[in-house]
Amino acid sequence: MNRRLAAVAGVWLPAVLLARPVRAQSPGELLVAARAQLERLNVDSAAALLARVRDPSLRASPGQRAVASVLTGAGALIVGQEARARAAFRDALVIDPLLHVDSLASLHSDLTRVFEAARAGPATLVVALPRDSVLNADSGVLRIGVHTSRRVLVTAILSSGASAEPPVYQDSQTVAGVGGFSWRPGASTPIPTGAFTLRVSVRDPVPDPAGFAATLQVERLAVDTASPPPAVAAADLLPETTRVRERQPRSLLVGIAFGAAAATLADMGAQGPGGRDGRALIVGGAISLGGIVGFFSGRYANRPIQENVVRNREVQAANAAARDSVARENARRRAAAGVRVVVTGETP
Amino acid sequence: MRCGASWLVCGVLVVARLDAQALEPRWSIAATASSFFAHQAIAAQRDLTGSWIGAGLEGEWRMLSLSVEGVTGTISGGGDQRRVRVTDAALRVRPRSWLTLGVAAEALRSAETGDTSVWRMVGPLAGVTLPLGVDGLDARGEVAFFPFLGVAGIDPLSRVARAEIGLTYAPSHWPVSVGLDYRRQSFSFGDARASESLGGLVLSVRARVLAK
Numbered sequence: 360m361n362r363r364l365a366a367v368a369g370v371w372l373p374a375v376l377l378a379r380p381v382r383a384q385s386p387g388e389l390l391v392a393a394r395a396q397l398e399r400l401n402v403d404s405a406a407a408l409l410a411r412v413r414d415p416s417l418r419a420s421p422g423q424r425a426v427a428s429v430l431t432g433a434g435a436l437i438v439g440q441e442a443r444a445r446a447a448f449r450d451a452l453v454i455d456p457l458l459h460v461d462s463l464a465s466l467h468s469d470l471t472r473v474f475e476a477a478r479a480g481p482a483t484l485v486v487a488l489p490r491d492s493v494l495n496a497d498s499g500v501l502r503i504g505v506h507t508s509r510r511v512l513v514t515a516i517l518s519s520g521a522s523a524e525p526p527v528y529q530d531s532q533t534v535a536g537v538g539g540f541s542w543r544p545g546a547s548t549p550i551p552t553g554a555f556t557l558r559v560s561v562r563d564p565v566p567d568p569a570g571f572a573a574t575l576q577v578e579r580l581a582v583d584t585a586s587p588p589p590a591v592a593a594a595d596l597l598p599e600t601t602r603v604r605e606r607q608p609r610s611l612l613v614g615i616a617f618g619a620a621a622a623t624l625a626d627m628g629a630q631g632p633g634g635r636d637g638r639a640l641i642v643g644g645a646i647s648l649g650g651i652v653g654f655f656s657g658r659y660a661n662r663p664i665q666e667n668v669v670r671n672r673e674v675q676a677a678n679a680a681a682r683d684s685v686a687r688e689n690a691r692r693r694a695a696a697g698v699r700v701v702v703t704g705e706t707p
Numbered sequence: 708m709r710c711g712a713s714w715l716v717c718g719v720l721v722v723a724r725l726d727a728q729a730l731e732p733r734w735s736i737a738a739t740a741s742s743f744f745a746h747q748a749i750a751a752q753r754d755l756t757g758s759w760i761g762a763g764l765e766g767e768w769r770m771l772s773l774s775v776e777g778v779t780g781t782i783s784g785g786g787d788q789r790r791v792r793v794t795d796a797a798l799r800v801r802p803r804s805w806l807t808l809g810v811a812a813e814a815l816r817s818a819e820t821g822d823t824s825v826w827r828m829v830g831p832l833a834g835v836t837l838p839l840g841v842d843g844l845d846a847r848g849e850v851a852f853f854p855f856l857g858v859a860g861i862d863p864l865s866r867v868a869r870a871e872i873g874l875t876y877a878p879s880h881w882p883v884s885v886g887l888d889y890r891r892q893s894f895s896f897g898d899a900r901a902s903e904s905l906g907g908l909v910l911s912v913r914a915r916v917l918a919k
Contacts, residue, residue: 610840617837617846621872621889628868628893628904631748638744638908642889646839646846646874653840 386412386419386427393430397466402434409434425455432473433466441473448477453569456483456508457536482561483508484569488705493580493697496545501700503540505559510535512562517542517555517575527551531562544577544698552577554703574704582696584689587682596671600661607654614650618643734918739763741911743778743890745791750901755789757782763795770801790818797832807834811851813869815905824860826894828853828867843879847888848872863897873909886911 384392389408396405412419412427419427432447451458460474487504494501505513510533517528528542540559544550559571622643625636743759759780766773779792792815799809811832816825834849853867873888891906 607840610838613837613846614839617848617872617874620848624870624872624889624891625906627870627891628906629748629750629902630904631746631754632751633748633754636746636891636906638746639889639891639906642873642887642908645887646872649839649841649844649846649874653838653844656841658840 384411386417386423389417390423390426390430393427394463394466397430397433397437400437402437405430405434421454425451425458428454429458429460429463429474430466433463433470436467436469436473441469444473445477445480448474449480449483452478452483452508454485456485456506478508481565482511482563482569484513484559484561484571486559486571486573488557488573488702489700491699491701493699494544496550496579496694496696496698499544499698501542501544503542503557503559505534505538505540507534507536507538507561513538513559514562515540515557515559517557519551519553519555527555544700550577550579550698552579552698572706573702576701576703578699578701579693580697580699582692584692585685587685587689588678590682591674591678596674597667598664599668599671600663602659603662604657605660606657610653611650614647614653618645618647618650621646734766734768735915737765737767737913737915739765739776739911739913741776741778741886741909743780743907743909745780745782745905745907747782747784747789747791747903747905749903752901753785753787755782755784755787757791759791759793761793772799772801773797774799788819792816799832799834805836807836807849808832809834811853811869813851813853822860824858824862826862826864826867827857827859828864829855830867839874843877843884844874845877846872846874863900864894865897866895868893871909875913882915882917884913884915886913 389412393405393408393412396402396408409427409431411417412423428447428451432444432451435441435444435447448460460470464471485506487506489501492501493499503515505515507513512531513534514531515529516526518524518526527547528540530540532538532540553576555575555577557571557573557575561569620643622640624643625639739762741761741763743761745755745757745759747755749755757780759778759782761776761778763774763776765775773796775794775796777792777794779790782789782791794814794816795811796813797809797811799807801807809832810829812827812829814825814827816823830851830853832849832851834847836845836847838845849871851869853869856864856867858864869890869892871888871890873886875884875886877884886909888909888911889906890909891904893902893904895902
């Protein structure tokens with residue numbers, strides 16, 4: 360038993376002790392190594408190294424992934440597969456439209472030609488958009504950076520998504536490599552808030568142009584506003600009228616006029632031997648008496664108190680001025696409040 | 708007589724419709740009981756007096772009202788006695804709260820031994836109601852002139868006018884009102900006969916049901 364264990368240990372222990380420790384390579388080191396392999400025409404070795412660069416766990420930068428695609432294309436050229444090389448170059452341009460391969464031209468004599476042919480194909484587009492930005496409400500500008508693989512007409516449209524509503528922002532420009540759009544939220548009144556869709560598209564006669572879409576959440580930043588002073592309470596105002604009893608001359612006139620008319624009504628028409636009907640006087644007297652009672656009993660009327668009216672107006676005006684002042688200040692604060700723009704979804 | 712009265716009624720209805728277009732729907736029904744202490748002067752020859760009783764009904768819709776009243780009783784004096792029945796109907800419109808316009812129709816039936824006459828009269832009326840300064844107390848006056856006349860009998864009635872002046876007291880929040888009026892009516896004849904008059908004191912109690 361001990362002899363067998365000693366034999367196994369004798370075989371494996373030197374191997375373990377002599378083995379070189381495997382050092383973790385960075386994407387940059389892998390790219391350097393892959394280029395060296397290509398220069399030695401070891402395409403398969405280079406391909407293995409480049410496959411590791413594309414491994415998400417290594418977290419290669421977009422530029423490193425683009426170079427990896429270019430080196431992949433160079434390897435394809437070395438083995439005579441130009442179509443595969445062009446596809447790899449397009450992958451590189453999709454990642455970085457501004458990519459140039461001058462420093463890699465020594466890898467293959469056709470590299471530059473095939474790469475430029477790929478660039479002449481469907482335009483690629485990369486939109487650089489800040490993920491979370493706070494803009495000044497009045498003068499803030501959201502920069503939308505655009506990189507294109509070649510000279511094309513680019514259109515940016517920011518809309519709420521409802522087809523019936525006009526876009527919040529729309530602009531077009533010819534971009535040859537580097538360009539950009541500037542959306543000023545304060546240009547719209549009121550400042551649009553909510554979810555908006557940003558679409559950046561390329562107008563290009565070459566089929567299958569690139570496009571970009573992102574969802575932007577736009578919101579006003581909360582501001583600390585002041586509370587307006589309360590309205591003037593009724594208890595703070597002085598009575599503006601006083602209730603007084605007034606005589607009613609009109610009632611007296613009506614009573615006398617109708618009473619006289621009733622009393623003389625007995626003279627209308629024929630008179631009998633007994634003379635005029637005295638009962639008309641009863642009715643006339645009753646009406647006149649009613650008018651006299653109405654005159655003296657009078658009626659209650661509200662008579663204005665000018666001093667109190669003036670004072671109440673001053674109080675009301677002062678209160679209104681204070682409320683207006685607070686309202687203006689709150690409006691100013693709201694207008695000055697920033698606008699936050701957050702990219703919540705992105706579709707390259 | 709009928710044609711002229713029809714034109715009067717149409718005029719009242721047109722005015723009522725024009726005024727009612729801008730008003731809220733509103734109607735009321737009122738019933739009236741009255742006593743008429745009548746006095747009739749037949750030229751300068753005779754005075755007849757009597758106490759009559761009467762009742763009336765009035766429906767009002769918006770500014771338009773239709774009333775029917777009747778009083779009846781006997782009137783006597785100087786050995787003469789008559790059984791009299793007066794029936795009034797009126798269609799009124801109130802273009803202003805204080806003004807009433809309309810058309811009145813009246814039938815006066817007088818029966819005495821061996822002679823019964825019926826006078827029918829139609830004509831325009833106008834009335835005014837003004838407050839007397841005491842809550843619920845109003846003075847009112849109404850004048851009617853009857854150019855359209857019809858007679859069943861031998862009397863050549865030629866001109867009739869009627870006037871009524873009085874006051875009403877309607878306590879607030881009460882559906883009942885009382886009235887005291889003096890009514891006077893004058894009759895002229897087409898022949899050489901002297902004119903007559905019929906008047907008297909009218910006491911009335913009125914109950915009104917109001918709805919919106």
